[in-house]
Amino acid sequence: MDFLDEKLAAYIDAHTAEEPEHLQQLNRETWAKVIMPRMLSGHLQGRVLAMFSRMIQPKRILEIGTYTGYSALCLAEGLTSDGKLITIDINEELEEIVQRYIGNSDYRDKIETLTGNATDLIPELKETFDLVFIDADKENYCRYYDLVIDKLRPGGFIIADNVLWSGNVIKNRTDMDEETLAIDLFNKKVHNDSRIENVLFPVRDGLMVCRKI
Ligand SMILES: C[S@@+](CC[C@H](N)C(=O)[O-])C[C@H]1O[C@@H](n2cnc3c(N)ncnc32)[C@H](O)[C@@H]1O
Secondary structure, three states, X not given: OOOOOHHHHHHHHHOOOOOOHHHHHHHXXXXXXXXXXXXXXXXXXXXXXXXXXXXXXXXXXXXXXXXXXXXXXXXXXXXXXXXXEEEEEOOHHHHHHHHHHHHOOOOOOOEEEEEOOHHHHHHHXXXXXEEEEEOOOHHHHHHHHHHHHHHEEEEEEEEXXXXXXXXXXXXXXXXXXXXXXXXXXHHHHHHOOOOEEEEEEOOOOOEEEEEEO
């Protein structure tokens, strides 16, 4: 996942807005106590997500893949004053840490957490979204895209994380595992979809940003 030279990465971090204190704490606690802490967006990507959200000024955000709530708290920074973010995760063991950090944040009244399988929960949502962040199981990325595209307003954005999958997307197809094949399929699907325009940003593990036309 580390595509950049260590010194260059440190330079970029040093010249990017600081990670807010509550997110530093969540980052530390996740690394200390939760399995697979590399899943957390972290300082640079968190600031990128917050910046995108502030640029979009969304009223409704859907996040698929809460984990410990780090990216939800970043994305919530750009919500309008009457805005709401819905975030979904299948892992109920994460609920305590998520509720504690969201509950202690300025966004406690703006973030709604749903626990369950996103493929079951998304069809039940009646909202129209301005921004969707896809960051759950890679095998379902195409499915999530299909489930959310009609719930996205024209001019709205979908951002999908890990679309470079540690660089594995450029392997020969015969050497790709299931997750890499799924990500590659997703990248090709959105790139060929005339309903959207897309840019693949080489931020961290790759962010696919799609704008619905
Ligand atoms: C990469 S982590 C999310 C990281 C988080 N967005 C962040 O940046 O801090 C992926 C999360 O997706 C969740 N997940 C996996 N499959 C899921 C599913 N079918 N429905 C909902 N959540 C799922 C996992 O439990 C995990 O917490």
